[in-house]
Amino acid sequence: MENRTVAVLGAGTMGAGIATVMARAGHHVILFDVSEDNLRRGIDTVHGFFDVSVQKGKLTDEQGRVAKSALHGSTSLADLAHCDVVVEAVYEDLRLKKDIFAQLDDIVSESTLFHTNTSTLSVTGIASGSRRPERVVGTHYCNPAPLMKLVEVADGRHTATWAHDATIRFLASLGKTSVVTKDRPGFIVNRFLIPWENSCIRALEAGLGTRDSIDAAVLGALGHPMGPFRLLDIVGMDIHQQVATRLYEQLRDPRFFPPPMVERMVAAGDLGRKTGRGFYEYDDNRLFGS
Ligand SMILES: NC(=O)c1ccc[n+]([C@@H]2O[C@H](COP(=O)([O-])OP(=O)(O)OC[C@H]3O[C@@H](n4cnc5c(N)ncnc54)[C@H](O)[C@@H]3O)[C@@H](O)[C@H]2O)c1
Known part of the structure; x- marks a missing residue:
């Protein structure tokens, strides 16, 4: 083209x-x-x-x-x-x-x-x-x-x-x-990505693993290009909260409801790469890496 x-x-x-x-x-x-x-x-x-x-x-x-x-x-x-x-x-x-x-x-x-x-x-x-x-x-x-x-x-x-x-x-x-x-809430990917990301955050909240061990487990076991906490830091916790809440409101499925850690991180301004700190800390000004 x-x-x-x-x-x-x-x-x-x-x-x-x-x-x-x-x-x-x-x-x-x-x-x-x-x-x-x-x-x-x-x-x-x-x-x-x-x-x-x-x-x-x-x-x-x-x-x-x-x-x-x-x-x-x-x-x-x-x-x-x-x-x-x-x-x-x-x-x-x-x-x-x-x-x-x-x-x-x-x-x-x-x-x-x-x-x-x-x-x-x-x-x-x-x-x-x-x-x-x-x-x-x-x-x-x-x-x-x-x-x-x-x-x-x-x-x-x-x-x-x-x-x-x-x-x-x-x-x-x-x-x-x-x-x-189809023109439906969450299309395909967010219908399973959002509940899965919430599950990873809940696993962290429950102490099943640390930020690093859960990211490592996903990389090693599922073959994802990055762990959930690295990904959420790029997505932005404000965006995750907004998307998860809106999908919960439309689909009424509790798996979409953001866990308490999300609200605390947003309240603290720990949004991820965009504010320099989320699950990880960043010393460059970029919104994502390569
Ligand atoms: N973050 C994700 O992982 C992700 C993934 C897929 C889709 N989306 C969607 O992409 C869109 C943007 O998300 P994001 O994460 O980049 O948000 P963001 O908050 O990082 O960026 C939004 C930008 O829009 C700008 N903006 C606001 N009003 C504007 C206007 N009138 N004209 C021009 N720019 C304006 C803001 O200044 C800001 O720079 C949203 O609809 C979001 O749901 C986000």
Whole structure:
């Protein structure tokens, strides 16, 4: 697929990760955020990822330089006028997401694809903010987006076949594996990931193991790329709490309800990488490693 102009809205954990994916694939990327500080940190995270990729020999110096130069930051929606694809990764707030797509209707072209990275909201509900809901598709990236291959694809009630098919082709061009799912709370992955993460936290609370031994057990026994506490530190405890609570409210299954440790960590500001401390401590300013 030819290089496109891709706008990523929200420069937080997911936005920075998705922007990394887009820049690595050769697209021209505009990373947009309303917060200058968050935008700076998002760009630093993307640059840091490519620097480490070069150090590890995964990219040549030239590939690292080109990928970094593909990324541009913006705090003005007007800069998104020539985007082919918009990937929305702002806070998990229905009104906010609807409002952003409503504003973009007047800025981008009629053929621009709208992707939303929501975890718990209805794609149909988000799409109702746009006058062209047929172009809105749910694309739920796994975190950390540059390292995980899977993207769940969920159509809204009015998503057009052309938008769905174009989305699948676009994701394939990024080297992603798409799994098509329904516009239902938690899609596929969070239906079992959230209860499992809660189980790991409960195991820690019950003293079945330490942070390190539980992470080591998962790495050794289940073959996951990282242990649950390393992963939760990237996800963010605020996000885990929000997603778990919203899925509990919608599904009424107690396995989704976040254990007490989650609330205490959020209250203490120990959100994970984004605040420098979660289950582990971090001395760099990046939202995820490579
Ligand atoms: N964290 C995860 O593991 C994960 C995984 C998959 C999907 N998601 C979903 O991705 C989305 C983003 O999650 P996150 O973890 O990156 O959150 P985050 O809190 O790390 O980042 C959100 C960013 O959105 C920005 N923002 C807020 N309002 C904005 C606006 N009007 N325009 C532009 N930017 C705005 C904030 O400044 C912030 O930088 C949420 O919908 C979340 O449910 C999160």
